[in-house]
Amino acid sequence: MSVQLQMGSRDWGPPTLGGIIRRPIPHTGLGDRWLIRGLALLGHGQVGEVCGLEHVSPANDPFILALNHSTRREALLVPAILMLYRGGRLIHFMADWNYRLIPGIGLIYRRAQTITVTRKSARPPVLNRLKPLYIERLSVLDRSRAHLLGGRSVGIFLEGRVNRDHDRLLKGRCGAAYLSLQSGIPIIPAGIRLPQPEAGRGVPHAPLEIRIGSPLRPPSPTSLRVRIADLRVWHAAVMSEVGRLCGKEWISAKRSATMHDDSRITTRRAACDEDRRRVIEILRETIIGKSIG
C-alpha cells in the first residue's frame, strides 16, 4: 500500500544522541526530563523517521492519538519520542495494568500518568491477585474523558494488543471513536511501520517509522448519546486511516463475516494522484445516485 504524506508535513529524522540530550523539555520536572531523555536514548537507533509531528504539537491539545500496535517496545518508545518532541507535555496513553507489575516499567507508566486498563488477565494468573490494586473508581473512558475535557491529550493503541500480522490490522476497539464522537475532539491517526523482510516476520529491533496523519474531526454533532451506527462508521474511518498510514489493511468485521471468503472490503482515504485516478475511474463506472448505503 503506497503512502503519500500530507504536503507541508514536518519530517523528523532519527534523533541524534546530542539532539536527545540537548532538546529542551521545559514542561516537566528535572526527574521526568531525564526519564524522557533516558527512554529516548534507549530508543536511539530503534526509531527511524517520524512524519507529521506538527499534528501532535502541544498547540493542538487536546486530541486523541490513535495508533496501531505491532511490537511491545513501541509502547515505551513512541510515547517517549512524542513527549521529547512536545517538550515534556504528556500524552496520556492507555496501558494494560500488568505492565505496571514490571519493575521500572511501572515507574515509567506512573510518571507518564498512563490510563491503566484492567480488562485483561495477568500471566501467570496468580498475579491477578494484585489486580484490585490497579482498579480505579472511574472507568477507563471516564478517566480519558476527564483528561480530554481538561485539555490534555490521550493516546490509544486501537488494536488493544500486539498484532504481528504485517498485512492486516485487527478489528480494533471503538473507545477512541466513542470518545471522539461524544466529546467532539479530533482523532489524530498514526501508523507505526516496521521493515518487512521477505519471510514475512519482523526484523528484530529494526527502526520503527512513525507516520502521523492529519486530524480526523468527528462528523456528527457532539452528543452524550452515541448511536451504534455512527460509532461503527467513525471507527471504520479511523481504522482505515491508521491502516493507510501503517501500510496494513483494515477489514470491517461485520462485512467480512457476511462476504464471500475471497472478498474483503477496505476503505482507504484517497491521498495521492494514483488514488485520485482510481476515484475518477469508479465515478466513470458509477450509476449516479445509487448509494453504497
Added chain:
Amino acid sequence: MSDLEAQIPPRDLDRDDIAWFVVTIGDHAAGVLRVLYDPPYQQYLGYGLKILDPALQVEEFIRANRIAEVGGLRSSRSSVASLWSPRP
C-alpha cells in the same frame, strides 16, 4: 471525463474539509465515498431544496452544529456489485 476530473481536483487531497475514500472488495474497486465537513450554507441553497417544515431554520442549524455531508457511489460492474450480497 474532464467533468469527472473536476469532481476531485488534485487540491482536494490536501484539504481538511473534504475527504475522498476508495472502497474496494478484495482487489476490485467497489465504490467511492466523499465526506464534506462543515458544508457551506450556499451549497444547500444550490440544491434547491423545498423545506416542508417552515419552522426548520436550515442556515441556523448548519451554523450551530457540526455537519458532515456523506455521499457514496457504488460501482455498476455486476461482478463487483454482486459481492455486496450477504452470504446465503
